[in-house]
Each structure stands twice: as C-alpha cells, then as structure tokens.
Amino acid sequence: MIAALFRRTIAANRIRLVACLIGLAVWGAVLPLVYAGFGKTIGSFIRNSNNPLMEQFASFGGGDLFSLPGAMALGFIHPIAIAILGVMVVGYPILSIVGERQRGTLEVLLARPISRHTLFLVLFGVGALSLALLIGVQLAASVLSAQLSGVGDELDLSYVPLVWGMGWLLAMALMSVAFAASVSFDRVMPALGVTLVFVLVSYLLEVVGSIWPSAAWVSDFSLFHYVRTKELLHGHLNAFDISLLGGVLVIAFAYSWVVFPRRDIAAPS
C-alpha cells in the first residue's frame, strides 16, 4: 500500500523532477566553466580597480567568480539555482497536499485505509529524496565540470559532501515550511503565497546583506545565510548552522504532523 503510494508520487512528479535534474546539472556545470575561463581575469580586474564597492558587489550571496569554491557557492545562491530548486522545494509540497485537496483527488486517496500521517510521511520522504538527488546532481556537475576544465585540483573533494549535506538541510527546511503551509490551507494560492513570501524574503535578506556592507546584519535573519558554501569547501562546518536549519526543519515538520490530521478536508472547488 505504502509502496504503491510511493511509486505513484514519484511517477506523478517524474517530469518536473527530471526537468529540475537536467536544469541543475547544466547550471552546476556552468559556473566552474566560467571560473576556469574568465574567473582569474575578472578577479584581478576587480582587485586592481581598488574599488571595494565593486569587490563587495561581486561577492553575491557569499559566492564569487574569483575561486572555484566561490564559483560553486555562487552557483548555489544564484537565482537560477534557487528557481529550479524551488520547483521541488515549494511547488511539490504545495501541489501534493493543498493542490490535491483543491482538485478533489486528496479525498479519493484518503478514502482508502491510509492515515494522513502515512500519506504525509510518504510525500515528505519523496521530497527529501528528490532534494538529495537534485543537490547531489548540481554538485556532481560542478565537480565534473571543474575537473574537465582543468581546475579540479583547486577543490578538496572530501569537503564536497559537507556542501551537499548543508544544501540538503536548507532545502529540507524550506520544503518543511512549504508543507506546513500546504496542510494549513484549503486552497493553493494562500499556501503558495505564504511560502513564497517566506522563501523570497529570506533570500532577499541574504542577497541584500551580502552586497551592502551596512546591511550585512540582515543576512543573519536569512536561512540561506547558514549554508556557507565557500567555508564548507574549506572544511569549516558550523554546528550552529546545522542546529538552526535542523531546528526550522523539525518545527515545521512537527507543525504539519500535528495539524494535518486535525484539519477538516474541505470540499474540492
């Protein structure tokens, strides 16, 4: 029964999952290529300009094009990566609960002997696996691209799993928030709106804090700030970062766990 639900959830999301995998693989390969081709030139140009503002502005979200770890960090925080990952981080949880509720298919599913906890666990599990795969593919593409571009020796491969783990933890925390919104509403738009506001505000705080020195403190309020890709690729793992992202994940998960079975399933629209 659970296996059937699991298979069906994977099948229902396979097209968007494959599209995201391809997108992130391509994107993951691009920035190491750009770094290998132009990074050092751009880096020396900016440093020689003696304009600290320009250097600061080039350090977008903790990433840059002046080093391979910087390029990979930029790849993680770049809007393109966030948008692609957002399909599964935000779109999938919203569509799989409140979307199905609005369409009416959730009640067809829950008319079977499946508890809402079981359904939630299966959906969450599929999401967790998908995110692990997506982030893994982006990283693998970056590493492969760096190797093929001849800059692979600038990277200590033993630290790459740290980036994978922290990237996954961030994506899971955001997905948990999306699930929490998904179980809280009867219609897609409010759930999607709340989740997007949370994710976009968090993202904006990190971007603003990273490019505007006077507002650097605002990035402390962003979840994105706690995946310090460049530092991770140098082996610096911060326990507080893990605790914070893990805490958000656990709280949002626990909220969904408690609320989902207790909410009325409204009639479909």
Added chain:
Amino acid sequence: MARPDPVAPEIGAGGSVLRTSHLGKHYPVGSWPARRGAPVRALEALDIDVRQGEIFGFLGPNGAGKSTTIRILLGFLHPTSGSASVLGHDVVHDGISIRRKVGYLPGGIALYDSMTGTALLDYLAELYGRSAPLRASLIERLELSEADLKRPVRDYSRGMRQKIGIIQALQHDPELAILDEPTEGLDPLMQHAFLSLLDERRQAGRTVFFSSHVLSEVERVCDRVAIIRSGRLVALAPVATLLAHRRRHVEARVEGAMPQLEGVPGVSAVVVEDGLLRCDLEGDVGPFLAALSGHTVRDLTIEPARLEEAFLEYYAPDAERAP
C-alpha cells in the same frame, strides 16, 4: 482459534452498519483572524441508523448537509458534536478500519488525469490492500471497453469519469458503499444499469448508503430514506411508508349527483367542475371508494404517489406544509 473473516462486516448494536447520534457540524464564519458572528450550522443533531443489507437513501437539496454527513463518516471532517460509527467503528478514532471496508464515491469525483483508466483502477485497488473481484463485471455492466480503459482519464467524458468513480468504489466488494450523487453524469440507460447494480449489492447482503436529489431513483431502489433540510433530519422512514402517506391526486368523471366527500378519511381539496371531481387522497383508498359507490363513475384516475411530492412537501416552507 479460527480467524475472523476479513471481509465479514462488523455490525454495531442492533444490526446497524452505520449509526449517527446527535451528530453535528458547525463551521466558523470567515477565516482567522476575521471570524465573526454565529457559526454556520451545517449539521444539527443528526440521528440515523442504516441496517445491514439495505439501500439507504439520503435526500436533501444542495447545501442541506448530505455531503457534510458523508465527509464526517469517512473522517474528512471532524464532528463538532455527537458521534457516529460505521461497521462498529467510531468515525473519529478508527477511520482506517472503516475505510478498509467501505467503498466511497465522492460527488463530482476528481481523478488523476494523466493515468489511464486501468492504471487508475489498479492503483486505487492496491491502496485498499484488497483484490478487486467485482471489477470485470462492473466494467461490463457499465459498458466500458478495453480501449476506453487504455486511454488517459483526461480524455474521458463526464459520464465515463462517473463510471470509473463507481467502479473504484465498488470493485473491491465493500461491505458498505457510500455514494454521493452516484448517477450524476450517467445517461438514462446507465442509470438503469447502475440501479440494478445496487439491487444486486443488496441481494449479496451488502449495504449501500447513497445521497441523491434524483427522487425517482431513490424511490426505485431504496428501502428507507432519510430527508434532511438545513442540516436537520426531517424524516426517516421506509420508502413505502412515505409513499403511503403521500397525497394522491384523484380525478373522477361522475354522471348525476356528486358523491358527498366531506368527512371521508384521507380526502381533501375537493373541487367539482362540470361533472369532474378533483381531490387529494391520503392513506387508505377504501373509504374514498366506498363514498363513490352508488354513483355513476365514468372515469377514475388516481395518480400514483411520487416521492417527489413527499420530498417537496418536506421542503416546502412550514406555512405551506400546514394541513
């Protein structure tokens, strides 16, 4: 020790398969934080009792509380008062045990559009963890072809979707079928086939609880009906009893002196016009026929009582319903 038959219905006290006791559901008005005023009373102190092996009709106009009741029985909604049990299990605490033995057709069923009919039926049967012994016969009776079932559901007409909905609800031979407006979208021939299927369910000892506002079908297949209005039960009786107490319309062409109908039990609204006598007749026809005896009656029409009239009477404003 012998293990119990996994498909044997677990019946509550008094042979009832489904029982509600003062079941109520209230909704807040507006959404947080702007909730205001008294809550909407979607269901108020509903007491019904469905017995094993009967077809139970649940009647009411749109918004009367039919779907709310069904959604509570299946655990989609939580009651705000009272209790309900299905096959001996409490709807709030033992929903999974209930849903294991129930087949459910939602009103205006939504299906997974990208799946083929066969894949969808396989999937939904697999989620029950039971085989689907009735699927082949249901497909045949509802005239779905192999080619139809190989097409994606998105290509189906409304009637075909409804057929798939009926099959998914009944294919695993549930002890109790809960069907919300099951004939919606079916053509008259298919409606006939569907009602025959319900009859066979009854003969097999299974129970059917279905909501409808198509009264002719309720009249044809149901053993008992409950009528709800504005969330309240206004009648619960065997169909035959309801019909027996309905007024029939009588027309008699009489030559010569008109019969004296005043005071005849069950006769009301007597109108005489050019030798044509019109009246309403309720209950036993004997006294009315006795009053006609001795008069020259050239023609007599007693329009059979229809459940529609019973229904309309129950739904008419109170002032109009007064005798």
